[in-house]
Amino acid sequence: MSIKDAQSPLSAAPAARTRHHQVVIVGGGSAGATVAARLCRALKEPDVAVIEPSDVHYYQPLWTLVGGGVTNKETTRRREADVLPSKATLVRNAAKEFIPSENTVVLDDGSKVTYDYLVVAMGIKLNWTAIKGMSPDLIGQHGICSNYLYEGCEQTWKTLQAFKGGNAVFTMPVPPIKCAGAPQKIMYLADDHFRRSGVREKATVSFFCGAPSIFSVKEYAETLAGIVQRKGIQTHFKYQLAEIQPDSQTAIFHSTGEEDPIEIHFDMIHITPPQCAPDVLKGSPISDAGGWVSADKFTLQHPEFPNIFSLGDCSSLPTSKTGAAIRKQAPVVAENLMKTMRGEPTASFKRYDGYTSCPLVTGYGKLILAEFDYDLKPKETFPFNQNKERWSMYQLKRHGLPALYWNGMLKGRA
Numbered sequence: 001m002s003i004k005d006a007q008s009p010l011s012a013a014p015a016a017r018t019r020h021h022q023v024v025i026v027g028g029g030s031a032g033a034t035v036a037a038r039l040c041r042a043l044k045e046p047d048v049a050v051i052e053p054s055d056v057h058y059y060q061p062l063w064t065l066v067g068g069g070v071t072n073k074e075t076t077r078r079r080e081a082d083v084l085p086s087k088a089t090l091v092r093n094a095a096k097e098f099i100p101s102e103n104t105v106v107l108d109d110g111s112k113v114t115y116d117y118l119v120v121a122m123g124i125k126l127n128w129t130a131i132k133g134m135s136p137d138l139i140g141q142h143g144i145c146s147n148y149l150y151e152g153c154e155q156t157w158k159t160l161q162a163f164k165g166g167n168a169v170f171t172m173p174v175p176p177i178k179c180a181g182a183p184q185k186i187m188y189l190a191d192d193h194f195r196r197s198g199v200r201e202k203a204t205v206s207f208f209c210g211a212p213s214i215f216s217v218k219e220y221a222e223t224l225a226g227i228v229q230r231k232g233i234q235t236h237f238k239y240q241l242a243e244i245q246p247d248s249q250t251a252i253f254h255s256t257g258e259e260d261p262i263e264i265h266f267d268m269i270h271i272t273p274p275q276c277a278p279d280v281l282k283g284s285p286i287s288d289a290g291g292w293v294s295a296d297k298f299t300l301q302h303p304e305f306p307n308i309f310s311l312g313d314c315s316s317l318p319t320s321k322t323g324a325a326i327r328k329q330a331p332v333v334a335e336n337l338m339k340t341m342r343g344e345p346t347a348s349f350k351r352y353d354g355y356t357s358c359p360l361v362t363g364y365g366k367l368i369l370a371e372f373d374y375d376l377k378p379k380e381t382f383p384f385n386q387n388k389e390r391w392s393m394y395q396l397k398r399h400g401l402p403a404l405y406w407n408g409m410l411k412g413r414a
């Protein structure tokens with residue numbers, strides 16, 4: 001075992017009812033693990049605990065390509081214990097309650113963890129029950145699939161292969177969701193696959209989107225609108241999936257405006273579930289009215305409790321929720337937390353500009369690398385026009401970014 005594991009049989013003493021760590025990180029996903037790595041590298045004698053209920057850590061961005069049959073789902077997972085830094089302590093449990101006035105996190109088993117500094121990185125909740133008749137158990141049956149679950153993404157590829165024509169429907173709920181590009185990326189791969197397998201002429205491909213347009217950044221939206229037109233995809237904006245009737249393969253969409261509902265028969269449907277803040281955060285003293293952990297959008301520090309920071313999907317940061325955004329948020333959290341430890345003034349804090357990125361796969365071997373900031377202005381990395389479908393950027397997503405994630409970001413180096 002490469003890390004100190006609080007629940008491990010190797011631990012000499014039984015778990016204490018209350019334990020203390022200098023830094024407690026809630027959530028060992030992309031954000032929590034990256035911040036843990038940065039702190040363990042930077043602090044002389046790190047006392048960093050990560051509270052995480054899952055044994056497994058996922059690289060979710062590859063689930064799109066698993067759904068498109070490009071790679072296996074197993075390549076997207078590693079043991080949680082293997083991705084955390086060796087100097088961190090893994091507390092294998094879930095946070096149940098936050099008591100910031102007492103610097104305390106209560107865990108599912110009733111024990112408590114106290115802290116000097118807290119980082120909250122619990123991710124986002126997939127709210128399947130917001131769709132009447134829908135349950136994750138239906139994935140893989142009745143032509144229903146979803147890339148938003150580890151088990152589901154491989155079913156997507158099976159569903160695409162089994163599709164022999166008819167209505168192929170792709171949904172995107174009203175944001176916020178994680179990776180707002182993912183609902184349409186799988187649609188472009190599906191369209192490409194249908195053309196290659198000779199079924200596209202027998203298919204109608206439709207995109208029902210809760211947002212008012214195909215993408216929030218004008219420049220990329222214009223290019224994507226052209227791609228949708230070229231591919232002959234029918235779009236319905238401001239429509240959210242409200243109900244699934246699996247036996248009759250019927251989907252009912254409600255307008256977010258004044259339009260009439262649309263009822264449609266599907267032969268396959270890729271569902272992106274509505275998403276919301278985790279239940280534990282709703283009504284918590286560290287959260288805003290929506291349940292997102294309050295964080296200053298530039299410093300990522302809690303406005304009321306200066307020893308608390310938040311980042312990633314569960315935070316209130318008004319940017320698109322992606323792993324790429326976390327890559328830029330994590331150094332800001334780590335540095336500002338250490339400045340807080342040293343008593344340095346907020347004015348000296350590192351600032352996050354809202355950077356986020358969406359590698360928009362538009363077909364096999366084609367990708368537009370969208371990168372932008374809080375002002376929805378492109379903020380591109382490469383010295384060429386990224387608002388163009390490119391083979392090189394597809395290779396970056398397929399091979400470069402996963403390597404950067406496992407070997408750079410999770411090690412606190414990139």
Ligand SMILES: Cc1cc2nc3c(=O)[nH]c(=O)nc-3n(C[C@H](O)[C@H](O)[C@H](O)COP(=O)(O)OP(=O)(O)OC[C@H]3O[C@@H](n4cnc5c(N)ncnc54)[C@H](O)[C@@H]3O)c2cc1C
Nearest residue numbers: 027029030031060061094095122123179312313322323324
């Ligand atoms: C299909 C798909 C495609 C995507 N594509 C891209 C892409 O191309 N590029 C990109 O940058 N991003 C992409 N993303 C988004 C990216 O994966 C997420 O934004 C990122 O993983 C968020 O990191 P996080 O740490 O906030 O949450 P997560 O990585 O989800 O981690 C949250 C962690 O918190 C833990 N947790 C939950 N509840 C508790 C609790 N009560 N107590 C303690 N721990 C808890 C969970 O077990 C989990 O380990 C995609 C996501 C999906 C689903």
